[in-house]
Amino acid sequence: MQPIITSGIDRRKLLSALAVLPALTGLPLIASAQAQTAASENALPSWNDGPAKQGIVDFVRVTTEKGSPNFVAPEERIATFDQDGTLWVEHPMYSQVLLKKPEPKTVEPFKTVISGDREAMAKFTMKDLEMILAATLSGMSVDEFNVEARKWLETARDPRWKRPYTELIYQPMVEVLRYLRDNGYKTYIVTGGGQDFVRVYSQRVYGIPPEQVVGTAGGTKYEYGKDGKPFLTKEPKLLLNDNNAGKPEGIHLMVGRRPYAAFGNSTGDREMLEWTGAGAGARLMMLLLHDDAIREYAYGPAAGLPDSKVGTFTPELHDEAKKKNWTVISMKNDWKRIFSF
């Protein structure tokens, strides 16, 4: 996965070098518009031509081209991405794998966690989540948590693809992340998943540093070990439930700016897209539709299937997307391939 990051950095370096070159050397520079078109073509090789790809390329052009009426200042360029079902395959809630204490598996909310019913989990109250937090992580130091999370990521395998979960990331989305970064966008993950968990691998897997991961987050407590050294312990107190309305609230808390682009795939991302779209100027809102039963999954009513246990792309969300001009990405039609392997 390392090359993703390295190549992202090099390209950025190169671009900023090119931007300054003429001033330093007086050399003629390739016409920038021409270069940009070529760059767009090369930047999204896993995308088929169509409205989704075109929407991304157009958005980048109108927000970054000098003189464009929708030009966005570089420091304002924020793009947010849901993770589960948007950047990688939806997995059973990982907090269960970190369950330290044997909790009664027939009692709520643990029963729902064990069942893997994502729709039911999306309806957890703050109290439910605090109970789960308390059972799974409370009293663990942040360092211990990181060790456990890394261990799980190294050993766990997806039952269908027999690969580590961090390899089940969508190659077309990795290209979008990189393409936006190459055009000055700061890319953020805004996930209902645990913030500290995602931060363990976000840099390596997506090229997104920990400080650009907003997720469901609990409090910590500053304490001292016997050696007098300070450490942080995870507390049962929930600070942010980063789903639904919690997404714009979390973005405000952690970023303090409204995104210009937002990507999601379920009702849990609705408010984030709505918040993004309510800003002035050109905004990009996209929803990924899982309609590819052969290469990945087809699920949810919007894919013409009865409601399933994963994903919540409801008919209402589909209608809203149409009404508000949010672009629906069809996994089946818009993507040449799903994974890098």
Next chain:
Amino acid sequence: MQPIITSGIDRRKLLSALAVLPALTGLPLIASAQAQTAASENALPSWNDGPAKQGIVDFVRVTTEKGSPNFVAPEERIATFDQDGTLWVEHPMYSQVLLKKPEPKTVEPFKTVISGDREAMAKFTMKDLEMILAATLSGMSVDEFNVEARKWLETARDPRWKRPYTELIYQPMVEVLRYLRDNGYKTYIVTGGGQDFVRVYSQRVYGIPPEQVVGTAGGTKYEYGKDGKPFLTKEPKLLLNDNNAGKPEGIHLMVGRRPYAAFGNSTGDREMLEWTGAGAGARLMMLLLHDDAIREYAYGPAAGLPDSKVGTFTPELHDEAKKKNWTVISMKNDWKRIFSF
């Protein structure tokens, strides 16, 4: 203030351009070590030679020079700065200026807020802070708050210098911020002040974007106006009391990395410096001592004065600084000038 930011960005662009130039043009490049030494000399013109300036320059050298045993990867370069009394003159708590409702000024915690007794305010409990939050900001939309804060910043004047508060920033510290950024450090403000308040001017004044401001933060609520447009309202719930232990806890929540450098000036910054110093490798911990009664203020027991109402640089903190090799910056001796005017 704009030139601060612009010049910071240009310099970074130039540096990354220089780094790539030889590969592109084959031109010989000025020896980088030589360039770095010259850059350090020019980067801190408001500092007198001495252990404080030397400490900063040495830290940057050992953490950024290729091949150095203490080399820090660019993405790990995090530096955190307290604001009040570290980046700018300590002011009476600004939340009082935003008091919307007439609160009983003889009742705690409002009595203490009005008195301007910072030491007493530093001891506020979460409950005290929530009461203040509820009285001052609760029910205000984030947009309304930003308007109010901007209005206050434009009109309010410091009674001694008769200038806007945002001009009372310490020029030597602005140079440190810029110098660290030019060497790949991400600079963060970590303040006991209100996160949303500081974010209003952090980019313009310090070149620090809102997403790199960690402060005392309340929750928000996602709501809809009569026109159906969503907005965020400030809630009376406090998420982070960003003082003392709240500083490392806030850094973990918002950044997810341990800083390599931390700057403060009072007991409220003790845990942040301690947390920074507990990391491996070269770390820079600095405390600013207000010992310059003529050009700014001399206050606190560490400056040889009886305890005063602003600042809490106690003898215990001074002892700890000595024991742990934290550098004490003497405003009087280490700084050629205090302000840019």
